[in-house]
Amino acid sequence: MSSELHLPNPPRQEGFIECSRRLIHKGRKFDFEMVSVQRPSGRVVQREVVRHPGAVIILPILPDGRVVAIRNYRIAVGARLYEFPAGTLEPPEAPEACAARELIEETGFQAATLAPLGWFHTTPGLTDEKMYAFVATSLVHVGQRLEEDEDIEVVGLTITEALTMLGQPGTTASAPAACWSDAKSMLTLLLAQRAGYFDQSAG
Numbered sequence: 001m002s003s004e005l006h007l008p009n010p011p012r013q014e015g016f017i018e019c020s021r022r023l024i025h026k027g028r029k030f031d032f033e034m035v036s037v038q039r040p041s042g043r044v045v046q047r048e049v050v051r052h053p054g055a056v057i058i059l060p061i062l063p064d065g066r067v068v069a070i071r072n073y074r075i076a077v078g079a080r081l082y083e084f085p086a087g088t089l090e091p092p093e094a095p096e097a098c099a100a101r102e103l104i105e106e107t108g109f110q111a112a113t114l115a116p117l118g119w120f121h122t123t124p125g126l127t128d129e130k131m132y133a134f135v136a137t138s139l140v141h142v143g144q145r146l147e148e149d150e151d152i153e154v155v156g157l158t159i160t161e162a163l164t165m166l167g168q169p170g171t172t173a174s175a176p177a178a179c180w181s182d183a184k185s186m187l188t189l190l191l192a193q194r195a196g197y198f199d200q201s202a203g
Helices: 095-107 159-164 183-194
Strands: 017-026 031-038 044-051 055-060 067-074 079-083 086-088 109-121 130-141 152-157
Touching: 055 067, 055 095, 055 109, 055 183, 067 095, 067 159, 079 183, 086 095, 095 109, 095 130, 095 152, 109 183, 130 183, 152 159, 159 183
Parallel strands: 055 130
Antiparallel strands: 017 031, 031 044, 055 086, 067 079, 067 152, 109 130
């Protein structure tokens, strides 16, 4: 028996033509556009798109093996979430420079080493945001430099604690307090694990 999967409408990556872009709103950090695209069938569709300058996320690892997370209040979801420090690029700022800056601002730690884990699109159905992930090591505490509108709590987690928190949000109707629901942080944790940064035997 053949294992080939036959789809009624195979995915097509070519033949899409961008017809126009129209600025809807110019925001403080992001722009909002209406984009018209012609599909291979010839039909023209419109989508609202958030244009983003790019961002970084940093997974800081302390000398004792714990990771540094933050609890950050997010207005969009009306809750304080566990996350790893992250921030928006300020063009022409390089991702590594942004990562070093955001790490200090949000956690108070300065890293001697920032190692790239790769990049990913955060929400391609909504925005073109491209996020660069880093692991920060050889940390020295220099003090937080929060912006005026930021209220961030710094939290140290063992690797076991951090990994146990994965998958928790889906277990109950209302997510427990100690869990990840932030996708970029969950993915970065898994990327770091795959890259061999964690010795789980150390707890």
